[in-house]
Amino acid sequence: MNIPTWYQELIKPEWSPPAWLFGPVWTVLYIIIAITFGYVVRLFVQKKIKFIILLPFILNLVFNLAFSPIQFALQNNILAAIDIILVLATLIWAMISIYPHARWVTYANIPYLLWVSFATFLQLNITFLNL
Numbered sequence: 001m002n003i004p005t006w007y008q009e010l011i012k013p014e015w016s017p018p019a020w021l022f023g024p025v026w027t028v029l030y031i032i033i034a035i036t037f038g039y040v041v042r043l044f045v046q047k048k049i050k051f052i053i054l055l056p057f058i059l060n061l062v063f064n065l066a067f068s069p070i071q072f073a074l075q076n077n078i079l080a081a082i083d084i085i086l087v088l089a090t091l092i093w094a095m096i097s098i099y100p101h102a103r104w105v106t107y108a109n110i111p112y113l114l115w116v117s118f119a120t121f122l123q124l125n126i127t128f129l130n131l
Contacts, residue, residue: 006075011129016122029112036105037061040098049101056094063087077127084123088116 008019037057044054063086071080091113095106 007072010077010126013122013125013129016126025115029115032108032112033061036108039102039105043101049098053097053101056090056097060087060090060094063090077123077130081123081127084116084120088120091116
């Protein structure tokens with residue numbers, strides 16, 4: 001199966017961004033994620049935070065990395081919609097959890113939060129348009 005063709009044939013809202021935009025945006029966001037999440041892991045290893053503060057960061061990475069295989073390999077919009085909601089929820093949880101310990105991590109992840117909020121709304125629209 002041609003996955004790009006499958007995705008291109010889905011009904012998308014008119015305000016859907018062009019496909020070329022996703023690569024550059026995610027490249028910048030993954031740099032932010034690597035720096036901030038790496039810092040949180042370091043805090044945990046140094047015993048400056050508890051595991052419960054690290055947990056949402058771990059879950060966020062798992063859900064984030066699961067999205068593309070779910071969306072493009074499984075071609076399952078419903079599971080992709082559930083997954084992107086979990087990405088958003090764990091990101092919010094992570095940002096709230098780390099705020100008292102490293103406010104800059106929360107602030108640095110605002111672009112990620114904005115993009116994932118948009119991506120969630122987009123995925124939910126695509127899912128409902130293609131039921």
